[in-house]
Amino acid sequence: ELRIAIETRERYVKQITVIDNKVQRWLSIYFPEFKTVFKDWTGKGAIIALKNFATPEKVKARGIESIAVMWKAEIKRAVGIKHAIKLVKAAEVSVGVKEGIKSAEYGLRSLIEEYEFAIKKLETTMTLIEELLFQIPNVSELLAIKGIGVVTVAGFIAEVGDIGRFEHPKQIQKLAGLNLKENSSWKQKGKTTLRKRGRKRLRRLLFQAVMTLVAKNAEFRQLHLYYTNRVENPLKKKQSLMAISCKVIRVFYTLLTKGLAYDGEKMINDIQRPQQKAA
Numbered sequence: 001e002l003r004i005a006i007e008t009r010e011r012y013v014k015q016i017t018v019i020d021n022k023v024q025r026w027l028s029i030y031f032p033e034f035k036t037v038f039k040d041w042t043g044k045g046a047i048i049a050l051k052n053f054a055t056p057e058k059v060k061a062r063g064i065e066s067i068a069v070m071w072k073a074e075i076k077r078a079v080g081i082k083h084a085i086k087l088v089k090a091a092e093v094s095v096g097v098k099e100g101i102k103s104a105e106y107g108l109r110s111l112i113e114e115y116e117f118a119i120k121k122l123e124t125t126m127t128l129i130e131e132l133l134f135q136i137p138n139v140s141e142l143l144a145i146k147g148i149g150v151v152t153v154a155g156f157i158a159e160v161g162d163i164g165r166f167e168h169p170k171q172i173q174k175l176a177g178l179n180l181k182e183n184s185s186w187k188q189k190g191k192t193t194l195r196k197r198g199r200k201r202l203r204r205l206l207f208q209a210v211m212t213l214v215a216k217n218a219e220f221r222q223l224h225l226y227y228t229n230r231v232e233n234p235l236k237k238k239q240s241l242m243a244i245s246c247k248v249i250r251v252f253y254t255l256l257t258k259g260l261a262y263d264g265e266k267m268i269n270d271i272q273r274p275q276q277k278a279a
Contacts (some may be wrong), residue, residue: 001132002133002154002157002158005128005129005132005158006129006152009122009126009129012121013112015114016118020041020042020125022111023050024041026107026108026111029104030054030097030104031056031090031094033056033091033094033096034046034226035085037090038083041276044075044079044191045083046077047074048070048074049087051109051112052070053098053269054105054108055101055105055114056092056096057098059088059091060088060092061252063084063088064081065086075076126150129150130150130154133150133154133157135261137155137256138257138258139153141255141259141260142156142252142255142256142262144262145217145251145262146218147209147213147216147217147220149211152205153200155205156206156252157203158172160173160202163257169254170248172249173249174198175198175199176198176202177200178198178203178206178246178247200261206245207245208247210241211241212246214241219265219268220244220247220266222268223247223267224240224241225245227239227243227244228240234235
């Protein structure tokens with residue numbers, strides 16, 4: 001159930017990305033100056049503008065006061081007279097294409113309708129994912145880790161399945177394709193690399209989770225700094241992230257199987273720091 005829901009979520013995420021790229025292209029052609037007023041076209045004020053006065057000509061025809069009144073009627077704050085002035089000024093100097101405007105506007109409205117539909121479906125899917133996820137014992141312990149969210153935990157469980165079928169976290173590491181192999185021949189010893197024969201989606205999810213953990217979680221950041229700066233056998237950045245991915249697997253496995261609370265200090269106790277020389 002969870003795996004199917006996660007696949008559905010990914011489909012909507014991809015659809016939203018495709019729509020975003022198409023709208024960005026549309027703006028670059030017909031109203032490139034729009035981006036100087038709104039950095040994100042998916043905001044409420046920007047979408048209202050694109051639905052009602054997407055082209056420079058329509059913006060100028062509406063005028064500052066009319067645009068500001070429309071925004072005020074639908075948005076309580078953040079967009080007002082200042083943005084209306086900027087939008088009109090941008091329209092007055094626009095170098096956007098003026099041919100085929102009617103069909104272009106129709107195409108844009110269709111894209112926005114598709115976007116809003118996909119967003120609603122994504123929200124509904126996320127509600128389903130959360131309902132399914134919290135039926136699984138001990139998931140709240142994983143979500144207590146700073147930097148770990150519902151999508152990561154749901155994606156992990158969707159790929160791994162019943163955690164009870166594994167006797168050791170190294171089996172999950174192998175499932176993700178994070179076990180190492182040595183590329184060598186009878187003549188020379190080669191580099192040690194990942195096998196990458198496991199589940200690509202699980203490996204990608206772990207890597208993305210680790211990127212967030214290293215940025216937002218103090219313990220995992222400390223672990224990353226240790227791996228990349230230790231005196232003996234320092235790891236490159238990517239190697240460190242892969243090593244931490246394996247650490248995440250061990251942490252997830254322990255919390256899910258034993259129901260323990262996450263302890264950041266205990267998590268980094270296995271860091272082997274070189275002993276300082278006596279002064």
